[in-house]
Amino acid sequence: MTSVVGQSIKRVEDKRFITGKGNYTDDIVIPGMTFACVIRSPYAHANIKKINSTDAAAAAGVVAVLTGAQMQEDGIAGLPAGWQVDFKNGDTMLEPPHPPLAVGKVRHVGDSVVVVIAETLAQAKDAAELVKIDYEVLDAVVDVVAATKSGAPQLHADVPNNIPFDWELGDKEKTDSAMSKAAHVTTLEYRNQRIIPNAIEPRCAIGHYEEAREHYTLYTSSQNPHVIRLLMCAFVMGIPEHKVRVVSPDVGGGFGSKIFHYAEEVIVSWSSKRIGRPVKWTGERSDSFVTDAHGRDHVTKAELGLDSDGKMLALRVDTHANMGAYFSTFAPCIPTYLYGTLLQGVYTTPAVHVNVTAAFTNTTPVDAVRGAGRPEATFVLERLADQAAHEMGIDPAELRRRNLIPPFDGVEQPGYETQVALVYDSGNYEAVLDKALDMAGYDDLRKRQEEARKEGRYIGIGLSTYIEACGIAPSAVVGALGARAGLYESASVRVQPTGKVSVYTGSHSHGQGHDTTFAQLVSGNLGIPMDDIEIIHGDTDQVPFGMGTYGSRSLAVGGSAISISCEKIKEKGAKIAAHLLEASEADLEYADAKWTVKGTDKSIGFADVSLTAYVPHNYPEGLEPGLEFTSFYDPANFTFPYGAHIAVVEVCPDTGVVKVERYIAADDMGNIVNPMIVDGQVHGGITHGIGQALLEGAVYDDDGQLTNGSYMDYAMPRADDVPTFETARTVTPCPHNPLGVKGAGETGTIGSTPAIVNAVIDALWPLGVRHIEMPLTPQKVWQAIQAATN
Amino acid sequence: MGVRISVTVNGTIREHEVEPRLLLVQFLREVLTLTGTHVGCDTSSCGACTVLVDGQAVKSCTMLAVQADGADITTIEGLASNGELHPIQKGFKEKHGLQCGFCTPGMILTAWQILDRNPNPSDDEIRHGLEGNYCRCTGYDNIVKSVKYAAGEKG
Numbered sequence: 045m046t047s048v049v050g051q052s053i054k055r056v057e058d059k060r061f062i063t064g065k066g067n068y069t070d071d072i073v074i075p076g077m078t079f080a081c082v083i084r085s086p087y088a089h090a091n092i093k094k095i096n097s098t099d100a101a102a103a104a105g106v107v108a109v110l111t112g113a114q115m116q117e118d119g120i121a122g123l124p125a126g127w128q129v130d131f132k133n134g135d136t137m138l139e140p141p142h143p144p145l146a147v148g149k150v151r152h153v154g155d156s157v158v159v160v161i162a163e164t165l166a167q168a169k170d171a172a173e174l175v176k177i178d179y180e181v182l183d184a185v186v187d188v189v190a191a192t193k194s195g196a197p198q199l200h201a202d203v204p205n206n207i208p209f210d211w212e213l214g215d216k217e218k219t220d221s222a223m224s225k226a227a228h229v230t231t232l233e234y235r236n237q238r239i240i241p242n243a244i245e246p247r248c249a250i251g252h253y254e255e256a257r258e259h260y261t262l263y264t265s266s267q268n269p270h271v272i273r274l275l276m277c278a279f280v281m282g283i284p285e286h287k288v289r290v291v292s293p294d295v296g297g298g299f300g301s302k303i304f305h306y307a308e309e310v311i312v313s314w315s316s317k318r319i320g321r322p323v324k325w326t327g328e329r330s331d332s333f334v335t336d337a338h339g340r341d342h343v344t345k346a347e348l349g350l351d352s353d354g355k356m357l358a359l360r361v362d363t364h365a366n367m368g369a370y371f372s373t374f375a376p377c378i379p380t381y382l383y384g385t386l387l388q389g390v391y392t393t394p395a396v397h398v399n400v401t402a403a404f405t406n407t408t409p410v411d412a413v414r415g416a417g418r419p420e421a422t423f424v425l426e427r428l429a430d431q432a433a434h435e436m437g438i439d440p441a442e443l444r445r446r447n448l449i450p451p452f453d454g455v456e457q458p459g460y461e462t463q464v465a466l467v468y469d470s471g472n473y474e475a476v477l478d479k480a481l482d483m484a485g486y487d488d489l490r491k492r493q494e495e496a497r498k499e500g501r502y503i504g505i506g507l508s509t510y511i512e513a514c515g516i517a518p519s520a521v522v523g524a525l526g527a528r529a530g531l532y533e534s535a536s537v538r539v540q541p542t543g544k545v546s547v548y549t550g551s552h553s554h555g556q557g558h559d560t561t562f563a564q565l566v567s568g569n570l571g572i573p574m575d576d577i578e579i580i581h582g583d584t585d586q587v588p589f590g591m592g593t594y595g596s597r598s599l600a601v602g603g604s605a606i607s608i609s610c611e612k613i614k615e616k617g618a619k620i621a622a623h624l625l626e627a628s629e630a631d632l633e634y635a636d637a638k639w640t641v642k643g644t645d646k647s648i649g650f651a652d653v654s655l656t657a658y659v660p661h662n663y664p665e666g667l668e669p670g671l672e673f674t675s676f677y678d679p680a681n682f683t684f685p686y687g688a689h690i691a692v693v694e695v696c697p698d699t700g701v702v703k704v705e706r707y708i709a710a711d712d713m714g715n716i717v718n719p720m721i722v723d724g725q726v727h728g729g730i731t732h733g734i735g736q737a738l739l740e741g742a743v744y745d746d747d748g749q750l751t752n753g754s755y756m757d758y759a760m761p762r763a764d765d766v767p768t769f770e771t772a773r774t775v776t777p778c779p780h781n782p783l784g785v786k787g788a789g790e791t792g793t794i795g796s797t798p799a800i801v802n803a804v805i806d807a808l809w810p811l812g813v814r815h816i817e818m819p820l821t822p823q824k825v826w827q828a829i830q831a832a833t834n
Numbered sequence: 835m836g837v838r839i840s841v842t843v844n845g846t847i848r849e850h851e852v853e854p855r856l857l858l859v860q861f862l863r864e865v866l867t868l869t870g871t872h873v874g875c876d877t878s879s880c881g882a883c884t885v886l887v888d889g890q891a892v893k894s895c896t897m898l899a900v901q902a903d904g905a906d907i908t909t910i911e912g913l914a915s916n917g918e919l920h921p922i923q924k925g926f927k928e929k930h931g932l933q934c935g936f937c938t939p940g941m942i943l944t945a946w947q948i949l950d951r952n953p954n955p956s957d958d959e960i961r962h963g964l965e966g967n968y969c970r971c972t973g974y975d976n977i978v979k980s981v982k983y984a985a986g987e988k989g
Contacts (some may be wrong), residue, residue, distance in 0.1 A: 054927055061935030062923040062942065064870015064910035071869035166853070244874040244882055244970050245936040296872070296936025297970050329875035555934030555971045724930050727973030755879030755968070763964035763974040768957070792973075 049568035052720035085150035088406035088748020105167030112145035140200035144307035151369035154334025184748035219397035222358035226349025238341035245296020246327035251312030268592020295554035333753035339413025341366035368409035382417025388462035426798035454779035480688035504807025508799035514787030515600035535605035543651025550590015551602030596787030605677035687711035700826030714786035729792020737800035844912025861899035881967030884940035910939035921987035931980030933971035
C-alpha cells in the first residue's frame with residue numbers, strides 16, 4: 045500500500061460541513077435548557093453604585109438574575125493568568141483579580157456585570173432591559189503609553205502606574221555599543237495596531253449541572269477543553285476535575301481567540317448549579333467584538349544599526365504592550381516570550397536587545413491572535429530591513445541575503461543559537477529566499493516597476509523573510525519562563541478487536557483538518573486504510589488529557605504523540621505476532637499491516653493480532669491482553685518554520701487605494717503530511733495578515749468606546765480584497781520530533797503583514813513616503829502621499 | 835400573539851405559529867432544528883445564514899419568519915438530492931473550499947446563486963459574487979476554485 049503521508053487527501057470531515065450536519069456548540073439543545081443574556085458595561089471605567097433587578101426578576105419567563113456579588117458569595121474566584129512574567133528587578137508580576145461578573149467596578153466596555161436567565165432567549169433579553177445599574181463614570185485610559193504616565197487613571201488598586209510587569213531580553217550593553225559604531229542606523233516608531241480576531245462562529249457556552257451525580261458538563265467553543273477544565277476547576281470554581289466534563293464539539297474558527305478561559309464559561313456552569321437547569325449563552329457579534337481577546341496593540345521604537353555594506357550590527361527595540369483591562373489567559377507571554385525571542389529573525393545580527401513595558405488600559409483584554417507575538421516581531425525586523433535597504437540604496441533582497449544565517453540541519457551542524465534565548469532547529473534561509481525570488485520573477489518585477497513609474501503608476505514589491513516558533517516547549521523550559529502549564533500533548537491509540545483504530549488526541553481541530561491529517565499519519569504508520577481510523581478530540585471524558593491547539597502545535601506535538609503511540613502498538617503487536625507465528629520477535633518485520641517472518645511467506649495480519657489481543661486464548665505468557673497505548677510527548681525544543689514572502693501591489697496615487705496584485709509565499713515547514721491542507725492554512729494566514737496591513741484595526745475613542753465594534757464598521761478581507769496565492773515550499777525537516785514537521789497554521793499571517801506594508805512603501809518611496817501606520821486604508825495612504833509631495 | 839405561517843422548506847410544507855419578531859434564521863434553527871444555517875453576526879454582514887428563498891440567496895437574519903409565509907426555502911440540508919451531493923458541495927470538498935465549516939453553508943448557497951445567474955463565471959465575477967460572505971479560514975482562494983469546479987461539473 046502506498047503511504048498516504050504527503051498526499052493531498054480530501055478531507056474526511058468535509059461531508060458533515062457541506063451538508064449542514066456540523067455540530068457546533070450553539071446547535072446543542074438539552075432538555076430543560078434555559079437561556080442567558082449577559083448585561084455588559086456600556087462604560088470603559090466606572091464604579092457600580094447599585095444594581096436593581098427587581099423588575100427584571102419579576103418579568104415573564106425569568107428564572108434568575110445574578111450578579112458578581114452572588115458569585116463572590118458562592119466562593120467563585122477570578123479568571124487566572126496562565127503565564128507569569130516577573131519584573132526586570134525580580135518583583136513578582138502583579139495580577140489583579142478578574143471576576144467573571146464585575147464586582148464594584150467595571151474596567152472596559154463589555155465587562156460582564158449581570159446575567160439574566162430565562163425560559164427563552166427573547167425573554168432573557170427583554171428582562172435585561174429592565175435591570176437598572178447605576179454607574180459612577182470614571183476617567184478612562186485607552187492608550188498604552190498614556191496609561192503608564194503619572195496622573196493616568198488607575199485601573200487596579202494594586203497595580204501602580206497600570207504596569208503589571210516589565211521585561212527585557214538580550215545584551216543591552218553590547219547592543220548599545222554596537223549601535224554606536226554603526227555606519228547607518230534605521231529607526232522606526234510606530235503602532236502595531238490592535239486587531240480583533242473575529243472567528244465567524246461567535247463563542248458559545250452551555251453549563252449543565254446534574255445534582256443527582258454532582259456533575260458538571262460544559263459545552264464550549266474552545267480550542268483546548270482540557271485547559272479550560274483545569275483552569276475552571278482548580279483556579280476559579282474550586283470544584284474537582286473528575287466531576288467536570290468539558291466538550292468542545294465542532295468549533296467555527298479560533299485564531300487564538302478561543303484558547304482562553306472566558307467569564308461566560310464560569311457564568312453558565314455556576315448558574316446552572318444555582319438554578320438546577322442547563323444554561324446556554326450564545327455570543328452575538330457585538331459580544332465578540334468587546335469580549336473576545338484582541339491581538340497586537342504595541343507601540344514600538346526600533347533601531348537597526350548596519351555597517352556601510354548593509355551588514356546588520358545591532359537591533360534595539362523598545363515596546364509598550366497593551367494588556368487591556370485584565371490579564372487574559374496567556375497575555376503576559378505574548379509580548380515577551382513569543383515576541384522578544386523572535387527578534388533575531390533569520391539574520392546574524394550579533395547584538396539584540398528588547399525592552400517591553402506592559403500596561404493595563406480600559407479596553408478589552410489583549411492576548412494571542414493568529415501568530416501571537418511573532419507577527420509583531422517579524423513586523424519590527426522586516427520593516428527595518430526594507431527601510432534600511434531603501435535608505436542605503438541596496439536592493440531589499442540583497443540586503444537580506446547579506447545577513448542570512450548560513451544553512452544548518454540541526455543534525456550534522458548544530459542548531460543556531462540566537463542572541464535572544466532560542467536555538468533554531470534547522471534552516472536553509474537562502475534557499476527559500478531564492479525560491480520566492482524565482483517564483484516572483486524578481487528582476488523582471490523590478491524592471492516592470494521602473495517602467496510603470498515612468499507612466500505614473502506606482503507598483504510596489506515588498507519582501508518578508510520571516511521565522512517563527514511553533515510547538516512551544518519543552519515543559520521544563522517554559523515552566524522556568526513563567527508558564528503555569530506543561531506544553532506537551534497526549535494521544536491514545538486504541539486498536540479495536542477487529543483491527544479498526546480509534547485515536548484520542550488532546551489537540552483540537554477547528555478548521556485544521558485533524559480528522560484527515562492525523563488519520564493519514566496513523567495510516568502511514570500502521571499501514572491500515574484511513575477508513576479504518578477514527579480521530580476523536582474535544583471531549584475531556586474521552587481524551588485522557590490535552591493541551592489543545594494553538595501556536596501551530598497540533599502536528600508537531602500532537603501528531604508526534606500519536607506516532608509514538610503507534611510505535612508502541614507495533615511493539616506489543618510484534619510480541620503477539622511472534623507468539624502466533626512461533627518465531628522470534630527479532631525475526632519479524634512489519635509492513636503493509638502485517639508481521640512477516642523475514643525471508644519467508646509466513647505472516648499474520650494486523651487485524652488477526654488485534655483480535656488475539658482481545659481474545660487471548662493462544663497468547664504470550666505474561667503479556668497483558670488488549671492493544672491500546674497512551675503517550676505524552678514533550679518536545680525537546682520549539683520548531684522553527686520560516687519562509688520568504690513577496691507581495692506585489694499597485695497603489696493608486698489619486699485615491700490611495702492599494703490593490704494586491706500578486707502574493708508569493710515560499711515556506712519551509714519541514715515535512716508535509718497533506719499539501720492541500722497546508723496550502724489552505726497558508727492562504728488563510730496570508731489573508732489574515734493582509735487584513736491587518738490594509739483593513740483591520742480596533743478604533744477606541746478617548747472614553748474607551750470601541751467605535752467600530754460591528755461588521756458594518758470593522759473591515760476584514762472579503763473575497764475581492766485578496767489575489768490568487770502563489771505558494772511553494774522547501775523542505776528542511778525538524779531534527780527533534782519523530783515526524784520532522786514544523787507547523788503551518790500561522791506562517792501566512794506572520795509573513796504577510798510586513799510584506800504588504802513594505803510593498804506599499806516601496807511603491808511610494810520615490811514620492812518621499814517613508815512610513816504609514818497600519819491599516820493602510822486609502823485615506824491614510826492618500827494623506828501620506830499628500831504630506832510627502834506637498 | 836403568534837402568527838400562523840406555512841413555509842415549504844427543503845420540499846416539505848412546515849406550518850407553525852411563530853412570534854412576529856422571530857427571524858427566519860431562528861425559525862429554521864430553533865423551530866425546525868435545521869442547524870446547518872448559522873448565525874455569524876447581527877448586522878447582515880457575514881452571510882453565514884444565507885438560504886435560498888424562492889430561488890434567491892437571502893441572508894435569513896434579515897428576514898422575519900412571517901415574511902417567509904408561502905415561500906419555498908432551500909437550506910444547506912436540502913441541497914443534496916437522493917443522497918447525491920450537489921456539484922457545489924462536491925466542489926467545496928474537491929478544492930478544499932472549507933476549513934472550520936461555519937461559513938460554508940452560506941458560501942455554498944451564495945455560490946448557487948452566482949452560478950444560477952452566470953453558469954460560467956470568471957474568477958473576478960466569483961469573487962464579486964462572494965463579497966457578502968465572510969470566511970476567516972480559507973483566504974477565499976480555494977472557495978473560488980470550488981465554485982469554478984462546480985461550474986465545470988454543471989456545465
